[in-house]
Amino acid sequence: MSGPGQRVLALLRQMIAEGSLAAGERIAEIPTAERLGVSRMPVRMAFRVLEQEGLLIRHGARGYAVRQLGEEELAGAVEVRGVLEGLAARQAAERGVSAEVRAVLLECLERGDRLFEKGYLCEEDLASYHDLNLRFHQTLVEASGNPAIAAALARNDHLPFASVSALVVDREHLEREYRRFNFAHLQHHAAVDAVLAGQGARAEGIMREHANATLRYARLFGTEEGDSVGRTVIQRGSQKPG
Amino acid sequence: MSGPGQRVLALLRQMIAEGSLAAGERIAEIPTAERLGVSRMPVRMAFRVLEQEGLLIRHGARGYAVRQLGEEELAGAVEVRGVLEGLAARQAAERGVSAEVRAVLLECLERGDRLFEKGYLCEEDLASYHDLNLRFHQTLVEASGNPAIAAALARNDHLPFASVSALVVDREHLEREYRRFNFAHLQHHAAVDAVLAGQGARAEGIMREHANATLRYARLFGTEEGDSVGRTVIQRGSQKPG
DNA sequence: GAGCAGACCATTGGATCCAATAACAACAAG
């Protein structure tokens, strides 16, 4: 575990996510292998995985290309995440959650409450919120008892900006971000309320709308088009899907 | 294209789907390679892809195991397909469909009408219905304009029995299957009606329920538990996701 | 007799080599 193969895979994912690899440009095995200082073999393996994840697409009959995803493709991925997490919430509500899951969800809510009750956000609050947000979503998906949801979500989670684990934050306007994340956190509250009450349809609707919190709310709460100054992505290490 | 690598991948998928490989049992590279008469390399590649598709899972620290999916996992996958195809139908209805898509959908409906109007099903009707069913679903997903849906569906489509391309038919009771497929076809009618009328929510609801036609209706329409005699799977060649 | 340690074997991952194929370019012919 964590041999050169995994390292190459993680490196390529990161390079694609942060744009070091020009989108749409062709990418070959040998230059990539030399650039990363490994043999062609782990690169070959990584290319297959990355193709399955949708980050690379075949470029003609020879080689791969970094997939360039436009605005509406991103919106589509967010929409997909919405229906999947909505399904997870509904099934969790319908089947009922265990005491452990209930405890984790309530703890996430409480930790978020403590974050937001002081009325502003500082730098390390962003990291904390990111962590609890991730934990909340993962717990809900697990609580659905439907592993197919996690499997389907795994694809989206590899697309940059479309996953829960990628939070686009505007560090220049932390008061705006406070409102945005606070709203998202209130949606968490509503979702937990619905799930614990066994209200499947309500839980589904809330989580479906909540998917927009990642991306669309960023515009909704004031960050206009082209206002990319100071926008940062908190991207955490790839949590394993299993 | 279509070299030994693709052949190995297709063979392994088929062997997993039809149960030639015992579920849950460990599967190693070397015996598999010898059994298929190829080197270890294409097997290694295929294992990675199959792991990404969810057909294989890691068996401890060494090797892979064929994933055994129980009844409720299958039901979960069907549910996932429901929400995804529901989303596709809704987005197709909301954005409107092109003339070409409209023509294809109507042609699928008409061909189905001709199949069912004679009041019974014969053997080659099953293949015809399978083809038009597949075409219908693919067209609808494409019409959504959301490639993330197809990407998310690709995972489910590899799980045996959960995809549109796997129809479980009971050849012993073709009159029952007539009622079942006819019902599914009427759902197609309703879905197209809703999509063409721009009724997104209605289209979504119909397609969501329609996902159950693959599996759950088989029991609903009379095939009881354990009544597996004469049940066959029409599984067609792996249509490429892109 | 049981537990621990060491050694051997099985199996996987990486590297290098070889073959096959596709693309590009150059040259010749119409």
Next chain:
DNA sequence: CTTGTTGTTATTGGATCCAATGGTCTGCTC
């Protein structure tokens, strides 16, 4: 001048070899 054909090169896929790691079995010691 344009187009077709052929040759060369670049790149990918497959095979074989080598190293590293984990598991198991056996023997020794307490």
